[in-house]
Amino acid sequence: MKHFISVNDLQTTDVLDILDLAEHYRKYDHLKTQKQLFAANLFFEPSTRTKMSFIVAQRKLGIESLDFHSETSSMKKGESLYDTAKTFEAIGSDILVIRHEFDDWPEEICSSLNIPVINAGAGKKEHPTQCMLDLHTIYQEFGHFNKLNIVIAGDIKHSRVARSNAQTLRRMGANVYFCAAPTFMDKTLDFPYISMDEAVGICDVMMLLRIQHERHDQFASVENYHQAFGLTLDREKRMKKSAIILHPAPINRGVEIASELIECERSRIFQQMSNGVLIRMAIITKLLKERGLNDENFIEKRKTVVAAR
Ligand code: NCD
Numbered sequence: 001m002k003h004f005i006s007v008n009d010l011q012t013t014d015v016l017d018i019l020d021l022a023e024h025y026r027k028y029d030h031l032k033t034q035k036q037l038f039a040a041n042l043f044f045e046p047s048t049r050t051k052m053s054f055i056v057a058q059r060k061l062g063i064e065s066l067d068f069h070s071e072t073s074s075m076k077k078g079e080s081l082y083d084t085a086k087t088f089e090a091i092g093s094d095i096l097v098i099r100h101e102f103d104d105w106p107e108e109i110c111s112s113l114n115i116p117v118i119n120a121g122a123g124k125k126e127h128p129t130q131c132m133l134d135l136h137t138i139y140q141e142f143g144h145f146n147k148l149n150i151v152i153a154g155d156i157k158h159s160r161v162a163r164s165n166a167q168t169l170r171r172m173g174a175n176v177y178f179c180a181a182p183t184f185m186d187k188t189l190d191f192p193y194i195s196m197d198e199a200v201g202i203c204d205v206m207m208l209l210r211i212q213h214e215r216h217d218q219f220a221s222v223e224n225y226h227q228a229f230g231l232t233l234d235r236e237k238r239m240k241k242s243a244i245i246l247h248p249a250p251i252n253r254g255v256e257i258a259s260e261l262i263e264c265e266r267s268r269i270f271q272q273m274s275n276g277v278l279i280r281m282a283i284i285t286k287l288l289k290e291r292g293l294n295d296e297n298f299i300e301k302r303k304t305v306v307a308a309r
Pocket of ligand 1: 049050127130161209210248250
């Protein structure tokens with residue numbers, strides 16, 4: 001067999017040979033001594049940092065990343081997210097990383113999957129890995145969360161980063177405040193709103209957010225918005241000496257933050273991105289450990305996982 005182009009080229013012996021080999025791989029997959037794990041990255045919304053840092057994290061852990069492009073996938077033929085996820089499970093993915101614009105996709109698919117799913121962004125609702133890398137960055141700086149004044153400022157209403165962070169930081173003991181233009185406030189969330197001028201005076205952490213233009217059509221004039229609600233050069237001067245600036249990025253320079261402040265001394269924005277790789281490595285390791293797919297007992301447990309497929 002030189003190429004594999006048409007079934008008409010196959011001898012009957014070729015057909016039987018292939019069937020035998022496939023059966024051999026089904027039975028003996030678990031006997032492989034070499035660890036081989038796969039992670040599928042299913043992103044249905046644009047992403048630079050989150051997707052790429054998941055891929056770096058997976059490769060650093062020796063996991064093979066399966067890339068996926070929604071615009072060239074069978075979803076274009078009408079396949080659902082659920083069927084796409086089940087497909088990746090069936091072809092041998094050990095872990096799924098998903099980002100989708102729908103708020104409740106995790107509830108719809110997780111209970112029917114037998115492999116761990118990592119939420120890389122669910123609509124406006126949750127962005128748990130971003131939250132963990134933000135916590136990591138804050139903890140590196142202060143060594144605790146207790147009574148830290150953390151201001152989350154920007155498009156609170158449409159931000160999954162605000163939701164995940166506010167709840168978790170409060171649970172960890174921080175005082176969380178919101179700061180937003182009236183159209184971007186979300187009164188269903190029980191956190192106090194303060195003005196940007198008050199915020200710069202009290203905050204230990206200033207977490208800035210981008211206006212989520214893709215989730216609504218509320219227009220804000222850039223110059224007015226920056227002056228009224230942004231971190232201007234003048235406001236930054238009024239921050240405590242020890243206070244830091246965070247931003248999940250992408251950044252709209254000159255809107256939520258003055259361009260010059262992005263790499264200023266108190267900015268930890270690029271450190272957040274580096275931490276994103278470490279946090280994602282930690283989350284993946286923890287999930288695989290709970291399934292017995294960590295280094296120590298990998299081969300033993302893999303037998304069970306493969307047999308269950
Ligand atoms: C955030 C997101 O996708 O929610 N970005 C990210 O993951 N680093 C924030 C945003 O897009 O504004």
